[in-house]
Amino acid sequence: MIGKLVKDRVRSGKQAINELYNTGYYGRPKDDVLELTLVEAAYLLYKNKLEITMDENNLGFGEFFTEASKRQQFFELKYIVYKDLRERGYYVQPSVTDFRVYPRGGHPGRTQAKMFVYVRSERIPMLLKDLLSQYNAAQNVRKQMVLAIVDEESDITYYEIKKENIKGNMDTSLSSEETISATMLADRVLVWDEEDSKTLYENGFFGKPLDNERLQLSLVESAYLLEKGIVEIKNGTSGDTMDIDEFSGMSASIDPDFTRKYSTYVDLRSKGFVAKTGFKFGTHFRVYNEVRSFKKLPHSEYLIHAIPQDYEFFLPVMSRAVRLANSVRKEMLYAVEYAGGIEYIDIGRIKM
Amino acid sequence: MIGKLVKDRVRSGKQAINELYNTGYYGRPKDDVLELTLVEAAYLLYKNKLEITMDENNLGFGEFFTEASKRQQFFELKYIVYKDLRERGYYVQPSVTDFRVYPRGGHPGRTQAKMFVYVRSERIPMLLKDLLSQYNAAQNVRKQMVLAIVDEESDITYYEIKKENIKGNMDTSLSSEETISATMLADRVLVWDEEDSKTLYENGFFGKPLDNERLQLSLVESAYLLEKGIVEIKNGTSGDTMDIDEFSGMSASIDPDFTRKYSTYVDLRSKGFVAKTGFKFGTHFRVYNEVRSFKKLPHSEYLIHAIPQDYEFFLPVMSRAVRLANSVRKEMLYAVEYAGGIEYIDIGRIKM
Structure with missing residues (x-):
């Protein structure tokens, strides 16, 4: 089967709709044409399910890959994540936040997508407000928001982003x-x-x-x-x-x-938590749901770091914070103050 | 027994030499007088082994503590660490780096001090060159260099600072x-x-x-x-x-x-190591002594972060890095480039 590279899409004929869309949910059928994104096309080329031509010439994998990365910013990153998701058995479609991913057993046309995946390089700092706008886009259509961070070595770490309503038991x-x-x-x-x-x-x-x-x-x-x-x-x-x-x-x-720590501290106390310094974990607070005996402290549930609205995540720093929290069986939350109060953002590593 | 507060010392008579120095190695005998630092005096006051007067008036613990913290910068921090070391059974004397600590079973006049302890607040960033000058001071007299960091809650974390000559096995x-x-x-x-x-x-x-x-x-x-x-x-x-x-x-x-990462990478390769990205751990590299099979990677020994000579440690960040490294059974090293090559500084948590 042959696809033609035109701008940032690869187009193939009716046969592709049968063989690629109907069997593997690659691309989007439009009348008699199957339209593929560059990452979909690269993956199909790698799988030998598609040949790609540009100006009547057949492109090898390296040629197409190089060409695609000129046409789409962060193409390599998106390809790496797309390939990983596909190889884990997910059906994937393009979305406002890079990818829509279908639940296992589900597929386009039958089920709703389950999550939105947003791809970032570890090297590029991420503004809190960008993260939240991606989160809101996912939230508005009731999807799980997943951040896929690709490191220098093309290893991918997946994080789920959630807002948390937390409540302690301390009176x-x-x-x-x-x-x-x-x-x-x-x-x-x-x-x-x-x-x-x-x-x-x-x-x-x-x-x-x-x-x-x-x-x-x-x-x-x-x-x-x-x-x-x-x-x-x-x-x-x-x-x-x-x-x-x-x-x-x-x-x-x-x-x-x-000032920021104090607003968060007051909010945590009002929600029934005991917050103590999280210095040993490199965060502002470690937080207990309840402390009954002062002889033997219980396990603290959360590590909480108070950040400003214009915060920029340095992804290696975020990665370290989350990894450390998980290694001591705690959740890493970021506390952000808005006019309406404090919001708690949970960033947790997930296995896809 | 009575001691007199004069400037930043407390002085007591001959009896104190017998009862405080000869039995507990508090202070330094000078002729017929025992001279105590403010932290030593505060600790003896707390233990009810000494009364302290200022201008003929007896001072309560709170009064002396308040007075002492006006006379010595970071008095509270030093007191907290001194008390902790004493209560762990160590004999402690003042030193260029805050404290000289004697080995268990040893004491002033009989044994050499074993370590130099340097006290810092978690809140105050620490310049690499300050750390190294403390390290060198200890090294010159062949003492162990220990950093005692006091957090917001007055909890103390002890770190040993060492320079490491590392060597891998990869050919x-x-x-x-x-x-x-x-x-x-x-x-x-x-x-x-x-x-x-x-x-x-x-x-x-x-x-x-x-x-x-x-x-x-x-x-x-x-x-x-x-x-x-x-x-x-x-x-x-x-x-x-x-x-x-x-x-x-x-x-x-x-x-x-x-540029910094590259010099370190070249040095690590020349020393027989395999360095790969440490993104998941929030550092520049994770480092393997040797990789024999590519199917199953061995455990990596070190996490290494390349820092400039004018680096400033933010102590909560350092604490997190070291804690994370330890939680995954690795050593945290900082690589610094000098004219003569790369030096590797090992910062490891220790139990006193």
């Missing part, structure tokens, strides 16, 4: 009858009184014991407790009592991510 | 009798011929098969093979043959880290 009831005194020293806040330390630590898992009497609070914990009127914080240098604006301003000068 | 002998043709398409290089593909893949594990005939080479592999005269590379768009300068220039415009 923190701190009474604020008597305000607890604390002091800010450099970049941490200390509670000196033994009873106070116990109250904060055992009711909500705030802070970390400095020793058996005193408690050390992180900046976000301190701001949270200060805003709730549970603690009052003295500046260790001047001895003056600080209000929330002063404290937040100082915290933001110590930790450039403070 | 790659590629004959360059006939030059192999390849084409650069966008950001990857393709070898079209089946025999050529086999030669490169099976002798040195270059590239990754695109399918059963063709091979795809990464930019560093291509540059390496081009410089050795093993391949010739055509520009897929213009059809022109490229020399190494042209190819390197183009590669550097595609991958900003190309």
